[in-house]
Amino acid sequence: MKPELDATPRLAAGVRLSETNQQPRMLLMPERALRLNGPSLEIVLHCDGKATVRQIAEELQKLYTKAEPQRITDDLLGYLELLRDQRAIDF
Amino acid sequence: MNTTATPLALVAELTHRCPLHCVYCSNPLEMVKRETELPTETWVRIFHEARAMGVLQADFTGGEPLARKDIVELVRAARGAGLYVSLITSGLPLDEAKLAALVEAGLDHIQLSIQGASEKTGREISGTSTHAHKLRVLTELKKYRIGLTMNFVIHRQNIDELEGMLKLVEEHQPGCVEFASVQYYGWGFANRARLLPTREQLDNCVATIKNAEQRLKGITRVIFVVPDYYAKYPKPCVGGWGRKLMLISPDGTALPCHAAMVIPGLCFDNVRETSLREIWETSSAFRKFRGEDWMLEPCKSCDRRHQDFAGCRCQAFLLAGNPAATDPVCSLAPTRPSVDAILAAIHNPIPANAEEKLPWVYRPNPE
Numbered sequence: 001m002k003p004e005l006d007a008t009p010r011l012a013a014g015v016r017l018s019e020t021n022q023q024p025r026m027l028l029m030p031e032r033a034l035r036l037n038g039p040s041l042e043i044v045l046h047c048d049g050k051a052t053v054r055q056i057a058e059e060l061q062k063l064y065t066k067a068e069p070q071r072i073t074d075d076l077l078g079y080l081e082l083l084r085d086q087r088a089i090d091f
Numbered sequence: 092m093n094t095t096a097t098p099l100a101l102v103a104e105l106t107h108r109c110p111l112h113c114v115y116c117s118n119p120l121e122m123v124k125r126e127t128e129l130p131t132e133t134w135v136r137i138f139h140e141a142r143a144m145g146v147l148q149a150d151f152t153g154g155e156p157l158a159r160k161d162i163v164e165l166v167r168a169a170r171g172a173g174l175y176v177s178l179i180t181s182g183l184p185l186d187e188a189k190l191a192a193l194v195e196a197g198l199d200h201i202q203l204s205i206q207g208a209s210e211k212t213g214r215e216i217s218g219t220s221t222h223a224h225k226l227r228v229l230t231e232l233k234k235y236r237i238g239l240t241m242n243f244v245i246h247r248q249n250i251d252e253l254e255g256m257l258k259l260v261e262e263h264q265p266g267c268v269e270f271a272s273v274q275y276y277g278w279g280f281a282n283r284a285r286l287l288p289t290r291e292q293l294d295n296c297v298a299t300i301k302n303a304e305q306r307l308k309g310i311t312r313v314i315f316v317v318p319d320y321y322a323k324y325p326k327p328c329v330g331g332w333g334r335k336l337m338l339i340s341p342d343g344t345a346l347p348c349h350a351a352m353v354i355p356g357l358c359f360d361n362v363r364e365t366s367l368r369e370i371w372e373t374s375s376a377f378r379k380f381r382g383e384d385w386m387l388e389p390c391k392s393c394d395r396r397h398q399d400f401a402g403c404r405c406q407a408f409l410l411a412g413n414p415a416a417t418d419p420v421c422s423l424a425p426t427r428p429s430v431d432a433i434l435a436a437i438h439n440p441i442p443a444n445a446e447e448k449l450p451w452v453y454r455p456n457p458e
Contacts, residue, residue, distance in 0.1 A: 001309070014200040014238015014266055018147070019173055026147060028175040030200045030238045030267055033099065033147045087266045087312045 002077045003053055007091040009080055010049030015088050017044065029088055039064070043079055047089050053080065097145035098371065099330075101174070102152060102338040102349075103134065105165065109155040111181050112218035112453040113206070115244055115279035115286060117349045118154065122457040123341040131161045131168075133363060137339060138172040140367040146337075149174040154341070157184040163192045170197030177202060177238075182228040183221050190231055200238030202269075203228060207243070208255025215248065218453045229263045239265040245296065245318075246273045246286040247437075253299050260303075260311060268311050270300060272318035276350040276405055281452040287437045293321055320430050324395060325402025325418035332404060333377035337367070345370045347377050350405040354414045380404050385415055389423045 003009065011017075011027075017036075018026040025041055027034040036044055042063060046056045057073045064072065083089045107122035138149060149169040156162060157180055169176045177200040178193065203225065206213040210222040232239055241263065243249075243256050253270075260268045273279045273286045288296070297315070304313045319326050329336045329348045338346040343362045351357060357376045360369075371377060379385065383396055390401040401407075402418020410419040410429055417424040 012238075012266055013236045016175075016199065022173065028147060028199070030177060030202070030240055031100075031148070031150075033175075084309050087309075 001081070003080050003084065003091060005054045005057075005073075006052050008049050008052055009047040009056075009083075009089045009091055011044075011047055012087050012090045027088060029086075032086075034086075034088065039075075040079065043076060044083075047083075053077065096334060098335055098337045099146065100148040100150055100336050101137070101141045101146050101367075102150045102336060103137075103156075103165075103169075104152055104154065104338060104340045104349075105134070105156045105159045105162070106341050107154040107457050108158040109153055109181070109454075109456060110158075110183050110219060111155070111221065112455065113216055113244075113278070114282040114451045114453060115216075115246065115273040116454040117274065117277050117279070118454065119277055119350070119352050120281070121352075122154075122455075124458050126458075127342045128159075129339075129341065129343045129363070131164060133343065134165055135168040135172075137362055137367060138169040138174060141337075142173045144368050144371065147175055148177065150177045150179060152179040155181055155184065157189070163189075163196045166193055166198050167196035170199070175199050179242075180204070181217075181221060182225050183219075185228050185231075187231060190228075190235070194235045194237055198237060200240065201232065202240040202242050203232075204242045204244065205256070205259070207249040208252040208259065212249050212252060215451075226259075229259075233263075238267075239263075240267040240269060241265045242269045242271060244273055245270050245288070247288045247292065248285065250288045250292045250296050253296055257299070257303050260307070264310055266312065267314065268307075269314045269316065270296075271314075271316040274316075275320070276353070276409070278452060278454045280409060283433075284437070284449050285451070287320065287434070288318060289438055290321065290434075293318065319403075319406075319418075319420045320434060322420055323422045325399050325406075325421045327399045328403035328406075328418075331400040332380035333371075334381065334400070337371060337377075345374065345377075347380075348405065351376065353405055354408050380415070387415055387417065389425075390417050393423065 015029045018028055025036045027036055027044060046059060057076050060072050061069055106128055107118050156178060166176055176198055178198055179202045182203050205225050206216045210220060213222040214220050241260055275283050300315045307313055333347050338349060339362055340346060344359045345362055346359060359376045360374045386401050390396050402421055404414045407416040407418050408414040411426040419426040419430050
């Protein structure tokens with residue numbers, strides 16, 4: 001099930017980003033760590049419980065100006081769904 | 092040249108002291124006493140050394156890690172060193188004030204062990220009454236936004252209570268639930284005859300868990316650890332020997348896995364004398380079964396060797412008498428018939444006087 005465009009994703013309980021001085025940035029969670037780079041890091045940084053999925057898509061559009069807007073939204077929704085199924089974010 | 096990958100996790104066995112006496116405890120039969128436990132400052136140094144090596148996670152376990160008086164200080168130090176801190180606990184010594192202090196110190200995640208769906212089962216397995224207290228801990232945890240894993244160790248005596256355990260999961264909605272079949276080492280090995288589930292129990296359990304996985308999708312991750320005596324291929328034990336994980340026992344002995352001390356002839360280093368990095372890279376115990384040069388046939392030429400690393404070294408020793416042998420649970424292992432014989436014996440009806448014939452070997456609490 002895809003997330004709604006009005007949903008406001010946030011990191012799930014027990015999930016946090018590694019410190020800024022650690023490279024590459026990692027999403028730390030129970031017994032796992034997810035390496036973040038490029039767009040995946042941008043997306044996770046916006047999962048603050050305030051920005052809507054639609055707003056995050058707009059922010060990504062500003063960074064990746066050459067990409068098709070629909071494509072950006074589709075990829076974003078796919079990635080958020082994956083993060084939710086991993087219990088890395090909730091809405 | 093050093094091509095050794097960095098371990099992901101440091102398993103810190105802070106103490107072997109524990110108020111529970113679980114019959115499948117993974118601690119060694121010979122436990123470390125309080126007087127030889129590492130002091131606070133050595134643990135703090137280890138956390139910093141671990142992070143400098145690239146380790147991301149510190150898993151505090153035991154025994155019962157809360158039996159350490161300095162637990163809050165240790166959590167603060169590990170978090171301060173840049174590690175993600177998990178506490179693997181029975182929850183028994185946890186009260187409101189202790190939990191608040193741990194969260195304030197930076198605890199990221201609690202893994203709470205629960206012995207079954209009822210007080211009766213819990214008492215039978217752990218020799219103590221803890222179930223009601225665990226339920227209170229689950230409620231108290233709702234105050235905080237930290238990670239929660241509910242951990243149920245599954246075996247013949249509680250596998251039929253699975254629905255009751257799932258009810259608890261649905262009520263408390265943890266980020267993760269683990270249904271971990273007993274692994275047969277240490278105390279679990281000693282009590283194996285009463286812990287191994289039957290094939291029929293296992294089949295029912297797998298179906299129930301599959302169903303729950305779908306129902307809980309997006310709410311709770313469901314992890315099932317199969318009883319490997321029933322598996323076709325062995326588990327990739329600890330993600331490969333000396334590859335992903337480093338365990339420090341209460342007295343500072345550095346081990347490649349929980350049970351490694353059962354393997355005769357291995358020489359372990361101690362963090363009191365040697366740095367973590369040096370142990371990881373050069374300790375003979377860590378190098379002994381690292382990579383694949385040590386493997387025997389059929390593993391040596393098997394395509395699965397990169398996936399399962401020949402299974403578990405401790406199990407190979409315990410069941411086949413040779414720690415370099417193919418894990419006997421593997422269907423391709425020449426010693427697989429010995430595992431089949433153990434399973435066949437389990438499927439005989441349990442004698443009515445099982446308690447007399449096969450009394451539990453409860454794990455004692457070391458001084």
